[in-house]
Amino acid sequence: MLSRLPAGALRNVGAVVGPRFSCSTSNARLVSRARFASTSSGSSASSAFESFINSRATLASVTLFTAGSIAWYTSLYGTLPFIGEVHANSAADEGLHPPHYPWSHSGWFDSFDHASVRRGYQVYREVCAACHSLDRIAWRNLVGVSHTVDEAKAMAEEVEYEDGPDDQGEMFQRPGKLSDYMPPPYANEEAARAGNGGALPPDLSLIVKARHGGPDYIFSLLTGYRDPPAGFEIREGMNYNPYFPGNAISMARVLFDGLVEYADGTPATTSQMAKDVVTFLNWAAEPEHDERKKSGLKAVILFSALTAISLYVKRFKWSVIKSRKIIYNPPADKSTH
Amino acid sequence: MGALANAFYNSVVKRNSVYVTSIFAGAFAFGVGFDTAITSFWDSWNKGKQWKDIRDKYVQDADS
Structure with missing residues (x-):
């Protein structure tokens, strides 16, 4: 909104109402002048609103909200908002999501x-x-996951595998084993x-x-x-x-x-x-899925606890150094002697 | 607090042999206890989904 105003307008407004404000930075002063001129005529009732509008916390949170909305939109829809895209192929060519x-x-x-x-x-x-x-x-991988040993052996034996060579150098057929x-x-x-x-x-x-x-x-x-x-x-x-x-x-x-x-x-x-x-x-x-998640749970708990302990120990050891006060006593002035 | 700390010092920390032994024993006990706790949580969270929960339906022999 502000950017649509010509630069001269801001300068004129500032010349009229500027002296009522004494902000530290020139940038903040520019904003406060323009806001003041466009939102109220300077009554004291709206000063709280003005200070809210002009505060840096408001600016920071609005910026954060805007950036967050754009990031959320981008992650949800895959593209930046308001910026069109042109594809040579249709989305269907890559398969429906x-x-x-x-x-x-x-x-x-x-x-x-x-x-x-x-x-x-x-x-x-x-x-x-x-x-x-x-x-x-392999057949053995099914044991203890979806089948018992006996079931897996029975299923393996139904399949003929080529093995060998035997004493005569011939390959031969044999029923499957768990290791096949x-x-x-x-x-x-x-x-x-x-x-x-x-x-x-x-x-x-x-x-x-x-x-x-x-x-x-x-x-x-x-x-x-x-x-x-x-x-x-x-x-x-x-x-x-x-x-x-x-x-x-x-x-x-x-x-x-x-x-x-x-x-x-x-x-x-x-x-x-x-x-x-x-x-x-x-x-x-x-x-390895089941064991991985279980070990991961243990690891997260243990490492978070160790991190918390190490952070506490660091603060504890540094508390003396951080809170000490160094006082410089200048030597007594001897020139008057 | 002070009495407790003194008792702890006198019973555990004073002799290095006791101190090191208690550290090793504590680590072992914690390892077993932590593992048991995580496993019991895991089993209750995944009740009925794991192989050991459905194994009884398929085992024929009593000795297996």
Whole structure:
């Protein structure tokens, strides 16, 4: 508002009412003059209001409020307010931003829901494992997380692994052991591409860490299949998914209500299966998750206590030095002798 | 306060062997107690979600 006034106006106002104020800095004086002239005619009733308006605390808090609003807006919407942007591509080309879902493990103190991890493994085994490998998870990793030792051994033994060489130098097949890793659905990448129309199904071991949005993105992707909007050209063999960058994904929708049958009686809806499998994949990407949060809790408590103690000790030791007073006694003047 | 401090000094601090031993014993006791407290909080916060809460449903053998 002030900046719209010509400089001369301020100078004239200052010449009229300036002497009533005696501020220390020239900048503050300029503001107080202009404010005074525009808001009141100088009655004593409004002097409290004037001093409030002219105070540095008000200026600082208004500045802080303004900067805070802009920062909040920027963090919320991703762009500065009132400044337009031009993009060559539309926002949909980078994939729809997934909403945040309240995961059972998203809080600071929350562990994984291991019943959900177990159901998610079932979904992975019966649905995802047809195309996606899980290279970095061994059968032994499931023990004590989602399955007992006996269950994990039984599941491993159902799979044949190539081992060897034996005494004759021959490779042989044997049933799986706990130390074996999850069997891949395809022998190599070329076979995987050939079986999926040229698209490579990514390994799912670290997929939650490897995608922006993490579990939210994967859940949105799995449940986000729908008909393409009018005018959206989609190639043969591709599927429309607004959450996938480019919106055309080779993977078709795989999760349908009642696709698997949960042993614990949980209704196998699409979103339930997606939630469970994402929880399982989140565990696969971060198997240390539970222990990490627990150790982090301990570390935060211990280090805060130690910081508080060290701050107190510092103040205690320095209190003598800070509060001492050094007095200089000038020598007696001897010149009068 | 003064009496307490004197008692503390005479019983713990006066002899260095007792002092060092009590520090080590205190550190051990605190470690165990702190760990127990955090674990009990963790288990109550995550009740029903951890493997040990659902393990009973899947274990068949009594000895495992």
